[in-house]
Amino acid sequence: MNLKREIPTSTMSGFALSAVLVLTILNILLQNIPTKIQTAGDELLKLNSTEGVANAVTTVVVYFRGFDTLGEIAVLFIASLGIGLMLDSNNRCNIKAESNFMLQTASKFLFPIIMLFGIYVMIYGHLSPGGGFQGGVIIASGVLLLLISHKEFEVPHSVIVLLETFAGVSYVLIGLIGLVVLDTFLGNFLPHDISNMGLLMSGGIIPIIYIIVGIKVGSEMGMIVQNLIKRSDNV
Amino acid sequence: MTGIIILATFMGIIIIAFASIIQKKLADSIILFMGVGLGSVVLFFTFKAPDVALTEAVIGAGISSLIFLMALKHLGEKV
């Protein structure tokens, strides 16, 4: 960035004009900040106390916007597919540094703890902060630890295919069962009593759907990580 | 106190982001970029959105750094 260069007049005038515009827009924005607005969220929280689970964000993601979440994990799948097509992975790790004895031993201890934490975040997604998206990415970072520390480690492709197919098919199947039983796609056909809100086995299909989303996100993110690490290096 | 925390974190994020943009070495730039993600985690938690904070913590500090570092390994420093 060469600041000593002469700045032309047109640039200067354009800069001044944009500054005036930004200040004007800012002025309009700051004068019209409403202090009390009625949002869709208030109605939704009211509905959540009769239909949903303790974590209202989970209800919105999985139940009220469940069809959109299906589309979003389809976007994730297509991104993962594109990365797998772009980076033709062979079975050779392309990180040149050797991992030492300490990292190899400790990663064997740490990997089950990270997986346990990811599964906890996934299963308790309807009671506490967390859920399928976060738990899936935590599991993928556990896979990343093993990929870095052990050169020969690789998640078998058949396992990824099995998990992803199972998750996608069961998501659509649960939605279709809801369509048959309750005339709504992803209708909550399992018993969900409001009185035991806050227990682990409450909320009907909402925790099941979020666990399915977690499995799908975890396998897709793990595949992205593995493709990035194990790319063929002959540039 | 909440307002002062929000103001200070925003100023820190903006300074770190600008330093990350104008850095000459790409490795330094990537490390500073992770600082933007960490500041966002603090802000999301202050805004009472723990779900989003957890997501940003996992993504911004874990996987995003891996993606940029693998890109640096393959593309190199040369402009």
Next chain:
Amino acid sequence: MFEFFNQPEVIKIIVIIGSMALFFVGIFGLLTQKHLIKIFMSISMIESSLFLFFIGLMYKKSFLAPILTSNQEGFTNMNDPIPHAMILTAIVIGMAVLALGVSFAIEYYKLTGKTNIDEMTSLRH
């Protein structure tokens, strides 16, 4: 002195100006930097500023997180959960799309050996 910053209007002004500043830092990087990794980094910063704007605009100071705990009754006095749900999925999808873009960049470098966007002129003629 600290009470001045705790007013809801002042917090909204801080959020608006701060995320606009982060947005323009990203635009500055997008316009001045030449390396592909810096470009992706700037795009990611612009995304971050939008997420902060979205969440911070709906923040009410006296309200709680939208999660029911044992010592509160009913879904009252809670922040709006809709922006949280939107941004939560947007972060994950933004990361996956970033990984896809980086893989495109790696393949392009493998084919042509260029990382400077000023030299990428093969489609110009």
Next chain:
Amino acid sequence: MVEYIGYIFIFIGVMTFLLSAIGLVRMPDVYTRMHAGTKATTMGTILVIIGAIFTEPSWAWKLILLAIFILLTNPLSSSVLARATHKDGAVLESDELKEVSK
């Protein structure tokens, strides 16, 4: 009453963090900076966790798990960092054992 014991623990932990930050600025080279930045943060985090156990006794089991996880990962990550800097060719600022080792 029990909360105040917790606050004292949290204060000592935060002071340890402050010492670690001062050490990061003051130390001359990579290895000593790493020494200040990793050892002190392990102790500081564990002291803050002990303070949190005193202030919120119902979270005790989760916090103990967190402390065990930090005790496992923090020395490991600092060891890996030190190994990487040594492979990268970093040297000490004033090597007082240089005459002995030759």
